[in-house]
Amino acid sequence: MSGAMRSRETELVARKQQLLIRSAELRVTLAHQSQTLQGPLALADQAVSGTRWLRSHPQWPLGALLLLAVLRPRRALAWAGRLWWGWGLYKRARSWLARGEH
Secondary structure, X not given: OOHHHHHHHHHHHHHHHHHHHHHHHHHHHHHHHHHHHHHHHHHHHHHHHHHHHHHHXXXXXXXXXXXXXXXXXXXXXXXXXXXXXXXXXXXXXXHHHHHHHO
């Protein structure tokens, strides 16, 4: 092996070591920075889980609404308006997100 080839090989080994060190530093930085997202992401996970549960058990929220309508009709109407508004907001957001995927 010539001196030039050894020199090139030494440079490549040194570059590889530098890249491995940089990669490790970036992983540590990413792990540290991602800790600030753990709280909001956990809350989002809970919201998704709650939504899935509601979809698989629709009788519970409907039963609660029926009970509310019987016991407190005015409050039931107020909640019905809020739910209608929330449903419309959900549909608009879903439509908006679907357009962004294309």
